[in-house]
Amino acid sequence: MAATVHVTPLDDLIEHETDSDDPSCVCGPKTVPLEIGGLVAWAHVHPSLDGREFAEEA
Template sequence: MTDLHVVPLDDVVAHDTSVSGECVCGPTDQPVKREDGSVTWVAVHHSLDGRETRAH
């Protein structure tokens, strides 16, 4: 189960962060170690507007 979501702001689609939903961007679940040694999961959502490929 994913505890947290990182979602691109102002993307061309609304990202689904519900427990039962499946986002169209195909988010990647990544483990994150907490200070107490336990592990939580973060869903990293991908933008669909191409911002990663644009020149700055």
């Protein structure tokens, strides 16, 4: 059995689509497998549209 989860940024420029097991959001989420206690979960990791993950930390 497989589970699906969505990882989304908070307070982004859009509301990310998380109602589906498919990665159908306009941001183009990356799908990665996770194994948790013998269960395989698919994580759809949504990038932010404001680009915050590209900001360098000082």
